[in-house]
Amino acid sequence: MNEQREGAGLKIKVFGDSILRKKAKRLGRITDEHRRVLSQMAKAMYDDFGIGLAAPQVGHSLQLIVVDIGEGLYKLVNPIIVKRQGRQSISEGCLSVPGVSIKVKRAKQVWVQAQDENSRFLEIEAKDLFACVLQHEIDHLKGKLIIDYASFLQKLRIKRKLAALRYASVNGEKNKSVITRSAATKQSRKLQL
């Protein structure tokens, strides 16, 4: 409890934790255990005012994401982007990189193929914010974070903050929960993914 924030009994992994950089495993059969993880992820996302969350962020290196931009909850398994169109640039935050926001250039519209929690195949056509969130969460499954999109100057600006997060994540520093909690509170009205 000292080391990381709790969300539905799941700890949100913070920058510096190696699981965030791993490629998440594609699922074969979808089991009750996976459905349970998806439900916990949804609760953790809502508890932290997020609009998207990927399984590696809660310590599972599996291709599972949840998204809700206010138009209903999506629980997606093995999501892949099959088509992109247009450009948009939105300032994004990340529950795993508290206190940092980066303007990320992404496709304005994406087509995503995935399975739902009952193994049914679906294709989602998403635009604007919904497209942004899907791309952000699918990045997590590849071990990619918003800071990878930062410009040279932005990287310099956030360098000390990242060093502090990494130090706290690796050393399990006691006051880290304080750091992340205050950052999360400050950011709660911004995009948290």
Ligand SMILES: [Zn+2]
């Ligand atoms: Zn994120």
